[in-house]
Amino acid sequence: MTLQENATLVLKAYEDQPELREQYLDHLAAHDDGMWKACEAGHLTASALVIDPTRGKVLLTLHKKLNMWLQMGGHCEPGDVSLEAAALREGAEESGIEGLTLLDGGPVRLDRHPIPGPCHWHLDVQYAALAPAGAVEAISDESLDLKWFAYEEVASVADDSVVRLLERTRARLK
Template structure:
């Protein structure tokens, strides 16, 4: 199965946010390259909010280009076999944490936002940090920091706050 086919199946199986979900599916139906950064009309991205439920905290990255505190995530790559694999790869690369595990049940949220390269049609997962996880900053970040759940709204935008809320509802 191709990444394109997997993404369509993931989106069709996602039951929340029906209008936005349909917009993603419509985008893919019109743009065969809708998963790739080269698609100037916008592209599917995959992200994961790294959480430590026992510590009641979330790991955010101060994104080098966006200059905002965000969850880990980014563009799909040709070696990604599934959308979940893309989200887990991005979370692992940007957090430096080995052994992350995506929260079962598929995507937590969808979020469409404009970036300097194009519209991102982000499929958002949540990743559980293993006990004793130690983060390591990547080249894509200016900073990487754990934040208690109740302080996220002070540093991050509404998209991250909504993602955290949806993630906590699944924990």
């Protein structure tokens, strides 16, 4: 199964955000390269919000290019066998934490946002990743900083997309 086929199956099974989900599926149907950075019409990305529910904290990265506190995530790579694998890879690479596990139930939410050219859109498939007990983070080349934030602090440092991702993650944890 190709990564694009996997993404199509994941999105078809995702029951929330029906209008946005259909936009993602239409994009994949129209673009054979819709998973890859080279697709100028836009491409899917995979991200993971790293959380530690026992401490009530979330790990965010101060993104080097955007200078914003965001969840871990980025472009799919040829070696990724699934969206889940891409999200876990990105989470581990950008957080420095090994042993992350995705929260059950598939993607937590979708977020479509414009980016500077030549590509026009990121169609982000967002997951939540649980940090193992005693996890220690390590800053990657893509980050200016990493910091654990209490759930209630996130709205004061991050944009609405991250806040909504955290809200949906917390609702799924209950």
